[in-house]
Amino acid sequence: MNFFDKLLVAMDRNQSLLYAALDPDPEVLSGSERSSSLRQLWDWLPFVISQTEELVSAYILTLDFYQALGIPGLELLQHTLATIPPHIPVILDAKHSDINTSTAFARTVFETWMVDACTVLPYAGHEQIAPFLVYPAKAVFVLCATGNPSAAVLQEHPAADIPFYLHLVKESQTWGSPEQVGLKVGAAMPDILAKIRATAPERLILIQGTWSDEQDLAKLLSAGLNAEGQGLLVPIPTELLTAEHPSQEIEKLRDTINQERQRVIEGNPTCDLWLPNVCFLQSDPHRDLILQLFDIGCIIFGEHVQASGATFPYYIDLRTIISKPQIFHQILGAYAEILKQLEFDRIAGIPYGSLPTATGLALRLERPMIFPRKEVKEHGTKRLIEGHFEAGEKVVVIDDILISGKSVMQGAEKLRTVGLHVEDIVVFIDHGKGVKDRLKENGYRGHAVLTLSEIAETLYQSGRIDGSQFKLFVE
Numbered sequence: 001m002n003f004f005d006k007l008l009v010a011m012d013r014n015q016s017l018l019y020a021a022l023d024p025d026p027e028v029l030s031g032s033e034r035s036s037s038l039r040q041l042w043d044w045l046p047f048v049i050s051q052t053e054e055l056v057s058a059y060i061l062t063l064d065f066y067q068a069l070g071i072p073g074l075e076l077l078q079h080t081l082a083t084i085p086p087h088i089p090v091i092l093d094a095k096h097s098d099i100n101t102s103t104a105f106a107r108t109v110f111e112t113w114m115v116d117a118c119t120v121l122p123y124a125g126h127e128q129i130a131p132f133l134v135y136p137a138k139a140v141f142v143l144c145a146t147g148n149p150s151a152a153v154l155q156e157h158p159a160a161d162i163p164f165y166l167h168l169v170k171e172s173q174t175w176g177s178p179e180q181v182g183l184k185v186g187a188a189m190p191d192i193l194a195k196i197r198a199t200a201p202e203r204l205i206l207i208q209g210t211w212s213d214e215q216d217l218a219k220l221l222s223a224g225l226n227a228e229g230q231g232l233l234v235p236i237p238t239e240l241l242t243a244e245h246p247s248q249e250i251e252k253l254r255d256t257i258n259q260e261r262q263r264v265i266e267g268n269p270t271c272d273l274w275l276p277n278v279c280f281l282q283s284d285p286h287r288d289l290i291l292q293l294f295d296i297g298c299i300i301f302g303e304h305v306q307a308s309g310a311t312f313p314y315y316i317d318l319r320t321i322i323s324k325p326q327i328f329h330q331i332l333g334a335y336a337e338i339l340k341q342l343e344f345d346r347i348a349g350i351p352y353g354s355l356p357t358a359t360g361l362a363l364r365l366e367r368p369m370i371f372p373r374k375e376v377k378e379h380g381t382k383r384l385i386e387g388h389f390e391a392g393e394k395v396v397v398i399d400d401i402l403i404s405g406k407s408v409m410q411g412a413e414k415l416r417t418v419g420l421h422v423e424d425i426v427v428f429i430d431h432g433k434g435v436k437d438r439l440k441e442n443g444y445r446g447h448a449v450l451t452l453s454e455i456a457e458t459l460y461q462s463g464r465i466d467g468s469q470f471k472l473f474v475e
């Protein structure tokens, strides 16, 4: 089970958005009645787990506190990890590593310590985060805003209405799906949290730090919860964790948070036009993909002439996906799910837009690829079809979008003229309006990952487009 699903199950099971920090922080412990000797830490950390395992949805371990204790600290880390019940996800707060070390560090975190997620620093860009994201079942939380007073000068640069932290949020949205990339935000800044939530309604936000009273907690929750009363991971204040009997107070806190969640849900009735009460956090790979495609600018508004000669008030440009490896990878995964159901000898991409996709699929599924040329060269081999094939073989054709269906059928016809059998055409987006029937009339079965109406509904539901833009799609 991946991190995200494990978290959802734990949230549901314990009805909780709380996490407990299992940190051997000498300062915290020396202020309590508990002592911080190593021996006592070995007892205290399992005690906290036993007091909270029915009340939290995750545990967080801050690597620095363990490392500061030297070799015994790392042994304590292993001991603590082994004590956590396996159904509760573990996040390592370890904003470590540099570009040249993140591959090795990600391996240690996810393969040796086997934690479910890790916090990361975003300043070195996607290259540094990517080694963590190659583990599809794991996740990262990108640090985007802290409450340190002197951080404001960086976070809010160049101006409060276009702050750097929102730029960071938007950039990290392109790094990975909401299941794999969450955000980490300081607790003391409800205004900033609200802006981050508005920019990233689909992301999980890990709250760092604490609040001063119940009123502050309510502000934090109303700023950070999504419309379904979810999407936040809230820390248990350390004074509760170090109390003599932590569970009672923690249970009260959990219930207070749940009441606030209820208020948020009641204050946000879902649109009854077409929507069931869909939870943002529920795993829906198509939803993730649609939001990411929008965020990287694949869906453009404005009058655009189409291949068919018609003019539409929008254009869907999937060609840019090749420059976003994480998204491209997910798109290939979605195509692959369809291809796995089909029988074929070779994969054919329609030039130019779909050649990278067909290549990615051929490599991923380990199947041979060919392609029909757009224009036959006047020199060289003068081939119509590039790549090796035998007449009589079955070919599945890959294209990006079906609008009138003309482009893909022209490509498929070229394959047919050399004796190849083409029945299945797989695209990413089906524009609708009967195009699949047109394919059928010409002897092809059309398969699509997404429909245009599904895209429009998701974008509208998530607040990415307004009602008038939604109408442009459906009309």
Ligand SMILES: O=C(O)c1cc(=O)[nH]c(=O)n1[C@@H]1O[C@H](COP(=O)(O)O)[C@@H](O)[C@H]1O
Binding pocket: 305, 306, 307, 308, 314, 315, 316, 317, 318, 353, 399, 400, 401, 402, 403, 404, 405, 406, 407, 408
């Ligand atoms: O040119 C287009 O019509 C077009 C519109 C659009 O919004 N997005 C888009 O990618 N296209 C291109 O149009 C082709 C499909 O158009 P049809 O031949 O009408 O099905 C796709 O393969 C794209 O190359």
